[in-house]
Amino acid sequence: MSYKRVTLSHFLLQEQRRRGGTGTFTTLLTDIRTACKMISHEVNRGALAGNLGAAGAENVQGEQQKKLDVLANEIFLHMNELGGSYAGMASEELEGVHQVHGAAGRYLLLFDPLDGSSNIDVNISVGSIFSILRLPDGLDPSSEQAFLQPGVQQVAAGYALYGSSTMLVLTTGEGVNGFTLDQNVGVFVLTHPDMRIPADTDEYAVNASRERYWEPAVRRYVEECKAGKDGPRGRNFNMRWVASMVAEVHRVLCRGGVFLYPADSENLAKGGKLRLMYEANPMAFIIEQAGGRASTGRQRLLEVQPTSLHQRVGVILGSANEVARLEAYHGEQDGR
Numbered sequence: 001m002s003y004k005r006v007t008l009s010h011f012l013l014q015e016q017r018r019r020g021g022t023g024t025f026t027t028l029l030t031d032i033r034t035a036c037k038m039i040s041h042e043v044n045r046g047a048l049a050g051n052l053g054a055a056g057a058e059n060v061q062g063e064q065q066k067k068l069d070v071l072a073n074e075i076f077l078h079m080n081e082l083g084g085s086y087a088g089m090a091s092e093e094l095e096g097v098h099q100v101h102g103a104a105g106r107y108l109l110l111f112d113p114l115d116g117s118s119n120i121d122v123n124i125s126v127g128s129i130f131s132i133l134r135l136p137d138g139l140d141p142s143s144e145q146a147f148l149q150p151g152v153q154q155v156a157a158g159y160a161l162y163g164s165s166t167m168l169v170l171t172t173g174e175g176v177n178g179f180t181l182d183q184n185v186g187v188f189v190l191t192h193p194d195m196r197i198p199a200d201t202d203e204y205a206v207n208a209s210r211e212r213y214w215e216p217a218v219r220r221y222v223e224e225c226k227a228g229k230d231g232p233r234g235r236n237f238n239m240r241w242v243a244s245m246v247a248e249v250h251r252v253l254c255r256g257g258v259f260l261y262p263a264d265s266e267n268l269a270k271g272g273k274l275r276l277m278y279e280a281n282p283m284a285f286i287i288e289q290a291g292g293r294a295s296t297g298r299q300r301l302l303e304v305q306p307t308s309l310h311q312r313v314g315v316i317l318g319s320a321n322e323v324a325r326l327e328a329y330h331g332e333q334d335g336r
């Protein structure tokens with residue numbers, strides 16, 4: 001029966017009771033849920049609300065901000081500040097740490113309010129990504145140092161996908177659950193419990209226009225996939241590229257696959273393309289919790305020690321056996 005559904009609120013309360021929590025964590029995730037619903041509404045209204053197009057400013061990364069980047073950032077900051085559970089926040093759109101006034105909270109929030117923003121104006125899926133860390137004892141939450149924790153320290157992570165449906169996918173370190181927004185009722189409903197990624201796959205995702213910059217290990221992997229059943233893999237592979245990491249990771253979670261945005265000769269000086277703290281780490285946490293694997297090619301992503309808030313990193317994640325194969329190819333290339 002359609003009314004016999006588990007909402008995200010029910011799910012969080014059940015988890016709170018099961019773990020004997022104080023409710024702080026439920027508040028945190030409830031505020032994120034509200035922010036994602038508001039962003040979903042703005043993305044959905046698109047041109048009708050004048051939400052498309054450039055904002056006319058650059059962010060700290062030197063990227064042109066879209067109007068929706070700015071709006072989503074303001075929504076995320078506002079909705080999560082009011083709850084009082086965060087000691088500090090950091091965003092892709094802000095250079096430094098966002099100080100939470102009168103903060104008494106014990107948690108830190110990092111987020112990319114609208115990822116894949118090149119897709120906004122052409123009505124293709126975009127998303128929000130978030131990562132929650134504990135405030136380490138003795139550290140000032142307004143200092144970058146408090147945030148520079150490896151991904152293994154995350155206490156929760158998730159993303160909202162604004163696609164043909166709006167979904168919120170969440171991990172608190174005990175598996176991955178997906179919720180679909182019922183737009184008429186305004187609630188997220190548990191539709192994808194205990195998401196698991198198959199260890200093997202016939203699908204990969206990479207921006208092939210960057211091939212000339214790739215390392216030999218990545219080139220070898222992709223060439224072997226493209227050779228299909230006539231090549232060393234002995235079977236055909238499919239390729240997809242949305243240019244929206246949330247959409248890409250969601251596809252991998254739903255049906256397996258491997259997603260690559262490797263460090264290459266063009267982006268190596270910056271460390272890669274994707275941001276470690278609010279893109280790679282939360283996605284790596286989700287992928288591992290769903291039984292997949294996430295790597296730089298040479299190191300488990302969640303063990304990379306961050307040295308700056310907006311640090312970039314090479315990302316290879318998805319079906320465990322394919323990611324392990326890519327790691328092996330990097331090892332062979334390095335003579336390990």
Ligand code: AHG
Nearest residue numbers: 114115116117118207243244245246
């Ligand atoms: P952002 O929206 O923060 O600019 O980054 C988008 C990211 C990610 O979502 C996607 O996987 C990748 O950049 C797309 O990169 P290309 O433009 O190279 O395809």
